Amino acid sequence: GAVVSQHPSWVICKSGTSVKIECRSLDFQATTMFWYRQFPKQSLMLMATSNEGSKATYEQGVEKDKFLINHASLTLSTLTVTSAHPEDSSFYICSASPMDRAGNEQFFGPGTRLTVL
Amino acid sequence: GENVEQHPSTLSVQEGDSAVIKCTYSDSASNYFPWYKQELGKGPQLIIDIRSNVGEKKDQRIAVTLNKTAKHFSLHITETQPEDSAVYFCAANTGSGYSTLTFGKGTMLLVSP
Numbered sequence: 001g002a003v004v005s006q007h008p009s010w011v012i013c014k015s016g017t018s019v020k021i022e023c024r025s026l027d028f029q030a031t032t033m034f035w036y037r038q039f040p041k042q043s044l045m046l047m048a049t050s051n052e053g054s055k056a057t058y059e060q061g062v063e064k065d066k067f068l069i070n071h072a073s074l075t076l077s078t079l080t081v082t083s084a085h086p087e088d089s090s091f092y093i094c095s096a097s098p099m100d101r102a103g104n105e106q107f108f109g110p111g112t113r114l115t116v117l
Numbered sequence: 118g119e120n121v122e123q124h125p126s127t128l129s130v131q132e133g134d135s136a137v138i139k140c141t142y143s144d145s146a147s148n149y150f151p152w153y154k155q156e157l158g159k160g161p162q163l164i165i166d167i168r169s170n171v172g173e174k175k176d177q178r179i180a181v182t183l184n185k186t187a188k189h190f191s192l193h194i195t196e197t198q199p200e201d202s203a204v205y206f207c208a209a210n211t212g213s214g215y216s217t218l219t220f221g222k223g224t225m226l227l228v229s230p
Contacts, residue, residue: 006160032216043206043220044161093160097216104149104210106218108160 001027004096006109013084014117021079021112023094029074030096034106035067038091050077074099084116119144119211123221131229136197138224140207141189149210150183150190151218154203161206165192197228 003026013019023033031052036044048069050056056069068080077096081088091113095106120143130136142150148169153161167174167181167190174181178197183190194201204225208218 004160034217043222046217046219049212049217104216104218105151105163105166107163108153110160111158113158 002098002105002107003027004094004107004109006094006112008112009110010113010115012115012117015085016083018080018082019084019114021081021092021094021114023077023079023096023109025075025096025098025107028096028098028100031074031099032097033071033077034095034097035069035077035079036093036095038093038111040091044093047079081114084114086116089114089116119147119209119219121207121209121219121221123207123224125224126222127225127227129227129229130197132197132199134197134228136194136201136226136228138192138205138207138226139189140191140209140221141187142209142219143188144209144211145185145188146215147209147211148215150181151208152179152181152192153206153208155206155223156203164205194226197226199228199230202226202228 005024007022033050035047047062048056048058050069050071052071058064071077093111095108123140151166154164155161178195180193204223206223207221211219
C-alpha cells in the first residue's frame with residue numbers, strides 16, 4: 001500500500017516551453033501533497049505544500065508564477081514549470097500524506113528528471 | 118525554523134557489519150522522525166519512523182532510537198548487505214501544523230561484499 005506514481009519519469013524540453021508533471025496516489029486518498037526538487041548529490045528541498053481544493057503554499061524563494069501547482073482531487077496533484085530555463089533542470093519529486101492515518105507520514109513518488117536545453 | 122543535521126556524509130562498511138547514522142534537530146516541538154532510503158535515480162522510500170512518545174523502534178535489521186532531551190535520533194542497520202547501499206535521509210516534522218518535513222543532507226552508505 002501507499003503507492004505514489006509520477007508521470008513522466010523524465011522529460012527533455014526546449015528553453016521557454018512549459019512542462020507539466022503529474023503526481024498520483026494510487027491506493028489511498030491524500031489531502032496533502034508536497035513537491036520537492038533535488039539537485040545531484042544534495043538533499044530534498046521542499047518547494048510547496050498542496051492541499052486539495054485550495055491554493056498551494058510555497059516555500060520562501062520559490063516563484064509561484066513559475067511553478068504552478070494544482071491539486072484538483074484527493075489523488076492527483078500537478079506541477080507545471082512555466083517558461084522553463086536550463087537552471088530549472090533538476091529532479092522533481094512529489095510526496096503524499098494519507099488522509100486516514102495519524103498524520104505526518106509522506107510517501108514519495110519515483111521522481112521526474114527534467115532537462116531543459 | 119527546524120534545522121536537521123546528519124552525520125556522517127559517507128559511510129563504508131563490510132558486509133555483515135553494523136551501520137549507524139546520526140541526526141540532530143533543533144525544534145523541540147518536532148514529534149515525528151522518519152528515515153528514508155534513496156537509491157540512485159529513484160524517489161525516497163520510507164523505511165522506518167518514530168514518534169516522540171517512543172524511545173526506540175525496531176523492524177527486522179533496522180532500528181531507530183530517539184533521545185528527546187538531547188534532540189537527536191539515530192538509524193541502526195545490523196548485518197548489512199550490499200543491497201543496503203544507498204543514500205539515507207533523516208527528517209523531522211516542522212512548519213505550521215507540523216505536517217512538513219525538514220531533511221538532513223543525507224548519508225551515502227556503501228556496503229562492500
